[in-house]
Amino acid sequence: MQTPLLEIKDLYVHFKTFEGYLKVLDGVNLTVWPGEKVGLVGEAGCGKTTTMKSIMKILAMPPAKITGGRILFKGKDILKMSTPEFNQIRRSGISMIFQDPTAALNPVFSIGSQIKNVIKYSGVLRQNAGKGSIQDHAEKALENVMLQDPERLLLNYPIQLSGGMRQRICIAMALVSNLELLLADEPGTSLDVTIKDQILRLLDELVRERGVSIILISHALGTVKNITDTTYVMYAGSMVETARTEKLFSEPLHPYTRGLMDTVPKLTGGELPHEIPGHIPRYIDPPPGCRFNPRCEHIMPICREKKPPFFEVDDTNKVACWLFQK
Numbered sequence: 409m410q411t412p413l414l415e416i417k418d419l420y421v422h423f424k425t426f427e428g429y430l431k432v433l434d435g436v437n438l439t440v441w442p443g444e445k446v447g448l449v450g451e452a453g454c455g456k457t458t459t460m461k462s463i464m465k466i467l468a469m470p471p472a473k474i475t476g477g478r479i480l481f482k483g484k485d486i487l488k489m490s491t492p493e494f495n496q497i498r499r500s501g502i503s504m505i506f507q508d509p510t511a512a513l514n515p516v517f518s519i520g521s522q523i524k525n526v527i528k529y530s531g532v533l534r535q536n537a538g539k540g541s542i543q544d545h546a547e548k549a550l551e552n553v554m555l556q557d558p559e560r561l562l563l564n565y566p567i568q569l570s571g572g573m574r575q576r577i578c579i580a581m582a583l584v585s586n587l588e589l590l591l592a593d594e595p596g597t598s599l600d601v602t603i604k605d606q607i608l609r610l611l612d613e614l615v616r617e618r619g620v621s622i623i624l625i626s627h628a629l630g631t632v633k634n635i636t637d638t639t640y641v642m643y644a645g646s647m648v649e650t651a652r653t654e655k656l657f658s659e660p661l662h663p664y665t666r667g668l669m670d671t672v673p674k675l676t677g678g679e680l681p682h683e684i685p686g687h688i689p690r691y692i693d694p695p696p697g698c699r700f701n702p703r704c705e706h707i708m709p710i711c712r713e714k715k716p717p718f719f720e721v722d723d724t725n726k727v728a729c730w731l732f733q734k
Contacts, residue, residue, distance in 0.1 A: 411483050413589055413621050414440040414463070419477030421458055423691075424470055430691035432458055434645040434699065436477070437718070440589065440621050445612075447632035447653060448625045449668065450642035453688050456625045457507075459642075460591045464504050465494055481589075499530045503582040504591040505611075509574035513566040520546060520562030523581050530585035549580040553610060572603035576610070583614055590615065590622045604628075608635065629672055633657050638724075641665045644688050644699040646715075651725040661727045663704050698730070706731055 421433035461467045479486040506512040523546045550558035553576040596604030612635045639656045641649040649662040660666045667684040686703035701711040718726040
């Protein structure tokens with residue numbers, strides 16, 4: 409039986425503040441299979457980036473604290489790994505593209521210095537590879553992301569490049585090793601519409617060519633629909649629905665998922681998009697039961713009392729909503 413590449417099981421993450429603990433992640437569950445492209449959607453502040461940073465073990469602790477759960481990569485719990493052991497996974501197993509390419513690149517080192525260090529320590533080349541081999545590999549990495557004149561670009565510093573070029577370099581650095589899982593956290597957030605579309609198409613093409621699994625976080629639901637195989641919907645630190653992407657977009661089940669779909673303008677025109685009333689709850693004192701209950705028009709007494717588990721609607725659809733209790 410095939411083993412999932414990544415499994416997150418009942419992950420809880422809290423953040424210590426002057427007011428108390430922010431209960432941000434509330435039992436997150438997520439599975440990624442080898443070669444699978446997974447979308448993760450939800451409003452800003454739902455905990456998507458916190459989930460990705462937990463996978464990469466780059467949450468600042470304190471104030472963050474993982475209070476429960478497991479993150480399994482190829483069956484091994486990342487949270488129990490030593491630093492040297494997990495560094496090996498960072499080199500050749502998992503890589504991440506961040507929202508802001510300016511923050512992701514070190515401003516005092518040249519592009520060449522940064523990408524060559526990634527190549528050198530990723531193990532993609534043999535240990536005794538010369539400077540010429542590393543240079544060639546770096547130039548090839550930039551060519552793969554459609555950047556012209558790579559030899560010149562390697563001499564530049566991040567401040568000398570446009571936002572689109574910096575993001576392509578981040579993608580090149582992420583894909584330069586023989587990784588198995590790519591975490592892409594809103595890779596087009598800081599870019600204009602045309603460049604954003606190019607970046608996402610390029611990312612999709614490179615992932616397909618290499619057979620890499622990907623978790624794509626995006627507010628652009630159309631992009632998630634076109635690129636991913638499976639989509640997870642996240643609300644206030646919990647997964648509320650997961651399904652094959654095509655089915656989730658054609659038949660959304662959870663009230664929150666339906667609300668998200670209604671916020672998207674229709675190309676056919678007609679009725680204006682609807683906003684979801686209310687706002688994400690304060691994590692310092694989240695509502696008991698289902699965290700969506702203050703905003704839900706289908707609320708029942710049990711919604712205020714007990715957090716709903718995932719109910720299996722069919723082989724691929726799972727919904728955390730008491731409406732689907734059998």
